[in-house]
Amino acid sequence: MTWHVGTVVDTKTETPTGRSIVFDVPGWTGNLAGQHVDVRLSAPDGYQAVRSYSIASADSSQRVQLAVDKLPDGEVSPYLVDDLQVGDQVEFRGPLGGWFVWRPTDVGPVQLIAGGSGAVPLVAMARAHAAATSTEEFRMLYSVREPADAFFSSELQSLTNEHFALDWIYTRKAPEGAARPAGRITADDLARLAAPAASNPLVFVCGPTGFVETVATQLVELGHDPQRVKTERFGGK
Amino acid sequence: MEHVDGNVLAGPLGELFRFDLTTTSGECRHCHDVSVLARAMVYLDPSGYVVRCSSCGEMLMAIVTTEKRTWLDLSGVSGLQIPT
Numbered sequence: 001m002t003w004h005v006g007t008v009v010d011t012k013t014e015t016p017t018g019r020s021i022v023f024d025v026p027g028w029t030g031n032l033a034g035q036h037v038d039v040r041l042s043a044p045d046g047y048q049a050v051r052s053y054s055i056a057s058a059d060s061s062q063r064v065q066l067a068v069d070k071l072p073d074g075e076v077s078p079y080l081v082d083d084l085q086v087g088d089q090v091e092f093r094g095p096l097g098g099w100f101v102w103r104p105t106d107v108g109p110v111q112l113i114a115g116g117s118g119a120v121p122l123v124a125m126a127r128a129h130a131a132a133t134s135t136e137e138f139r140m141l142y143s144v145r146e147p148a149d150a151f152f153s154s155e156l157q158s159l160t161n162e163h164f165a166l167d168w169i170y171t172r173k174a175p176e177g178a179a180r181p182a183g184r185i186t187a188d189d190l191a192r193l194a195a196p197a198a199s200n201p202l203v204f205v206c207g208p209t210g211f212v213e214t215v216a217t218q219l220v221e222l223g224h225d226p227q228r229v230k231t232e233r234f235g236g237k
Numbered sequence: 238m239e240h241v242d243g244n245v246l247a248g249p250l251g252e253l254f255r256f257d258l259t260t261t262s263g264e265c266r267h268c269h270d271v272s273v274l275a276r277a278m279v280y281l282d283p284s285g286y287v288v289r290c291s292s293c294g295e296m297l298m299a300i301v302t303t304e305k306r307t308w309l310d311l312s313g314v315s316g317l318q319i320p321t
Binding site for chain 1: 238247
């Protein structure tokens with residue numbers, strides 16, 4: 001595999017601790033929705049650090065958009081979120097991973113379930129679904145601490161239509177007037193807001209490891225086929 | 238740091254194999270569970286990766302990289318189903 005060099009062409013603050021970054025990557029021939037890249041940073045003394053980040057974009061251009069949340073004790077994410085500037089370069093290996101992906105040719109309903117910055121690969125799927133004008137039924141359930149912590153929230157809202165439904169779970173602070181009080185996602189939320197097991201949806205769950213384990217277990221208890229529940233965990237406390 | 242999963246191995250294993258090993262199913266030598274490698278539990282370490290069976294928790298494989306070589310321990314995998 002070859003390492004590509006990506007140059008930052010745009011950045012945007014997404015949340016109080018996260019931002020999206022667009023790179024121009026010569027030689028990049030596009031990626032599938034859900035894939036990730038390994039990002040390599042090199043210090044002047046030769047020390048290198050490699051981390052995996054999901055790709056938010058899903059097209060055939062040589063522009064690659066990542067969205068990164070800052071881990072308080074992280075080695076790489078604080079640099080990407082706070083320090084990286086337009087014109088700076090990082091190395092990329094990818095696109096990577098052929099399992100946690102959605103292809104526009106895939107048939108059948110899809111349920112996306114995100115915790116925090118776990119929304120990034122699922123945003124790529126929602127974008128790919130919209131770009132392909134797919135009529136497959138898509139639903140997204142996005143769990144965040146509070147509204148300001150959501151990545152790509154206005155874009156996701158703009159993608160909603162008869163084929164894409166979006167629901168929110170607020171774990172710490174719900175907006176004024178919300179029907180559901182703030183609290184962690186429960187089996188009842190999934191029964192109420194996610195595609196029913198009877199429709200045999202393909203389910204993609206991405207987020208911190210604890211969130212993913214909880215949701216995957218609850219989905220199976222609700223009757224979802226474990227083989228139809230695809231998961232991607234990024235660790236966390 | 239909590240474990241992640243087999244999706245993260247696509248890059249490091251992509252350096253060693255000419256196909257995406259994370260989409261292939263492997264059989265655990267310990268409990269005989271057959272799962273896609275992407276579903277395995279992966280523990281990150283500065284020197285590499287320890288991969289454990291999501292069913293029984295025993296070690297499936299380890300990837301340890303030093304300056305001079307990569308050591309790939311596959312002792313917990315009794316076989317791989319590779320799509321043709």
